[in-house]
Amino acid sequence: MSEHDKIRELLALAAAGALTAAEEKQVAEHVRSCVSCSNELDAWRPIASELRRLPTPQPSSWLVQATLARAEAKLTEQAEHDWNRRVMIAVVAFAWLLTIASWPVFHSVSGRFGSLLEPQFSPTQFGQTWISFAAFTALGWLAGGVAAVMLAIRQRGERRLA
């Protein structure tokens, strides 16, 4: 491809202002000495100029207000969701802490009750205490889980109605 052909391919981009500084310089130098390319560049200029001046279609104020309202509702919903998640994490952490902390208390109290009935310590009694504690904890977690699921279902239903 000759230098002339290469420059000719750049003329549309030159009118679009899409050339590098080096390419622009190259085009400017060539156009000074080439009438054909100079005319071709002149033909591109009004097209580029009119494209820059095309009227901008504007969205209606109703559309902007509706978009803002929907986006704000989404933002609020997200903030609420984040807050719920943080609360849930804190509640679960607290529940575990309480479970771990209650073990020695539970063991101590049940041990005392146990010792009233059976003064001698036995591995069987320890095992029973542990099973009771595990059952008590599992029941607590199950109740908490069911409550959380019911709350989530209710919240989803309310959102749907809203």
Next chain:
Amino acid sequence: MDADADVVRLRRGDLNALSELITRYQNRLYRYLLRMVQQPAEAEDLFQQTWLRVVEKIRSFDASRNFDAWLFTLARNLAIDHLRRIRPQSLDEPLANSWHSETVADRIPCKDHTPLDHALAAERRTEISEAMAGLPMMYREVLTLRFEDEMKIEEIAQVTAVPVSTVKSRLRRSLEQLRYALEARYPGGTWQ
């Protein structure tokens, strides 16, 4: 306040920042979507979807990046998904029906001095709008981003997710097709 500051505030959940961003970008975004899908009702729906997507994804937005490019990329992805679903042929074929609708803003006189100048300029714009509407979606897109949004080639490359060289060749081809369409539609007119 600049867009970057509004973006930082929006990331913290500031509702006012959202309102300011929508106000700032409403015309450019709507125009871009309208040029892409060419149907006002579809552009309006995509406009809403784009802002909902912004709210959804704003936390994953890298603040060191260009917000304009990110916003237009979200809009572009939604528009392309929409076109792929509704009119898959429009992604690579020129549309048979050209879109052109005049708004109140279109009728506001610009810098032209005489009524004749104004009438001629309006006519040229109508011609160019109609010719542009007949181009394939990818060509309309690159033309609107370059000339109407005045994006740099690098920014267009970011939005369209293609290399700079591809943007340049797409821009050149779109201008050539536009000129060809103008010359074919209006033989002997001002475009030759």
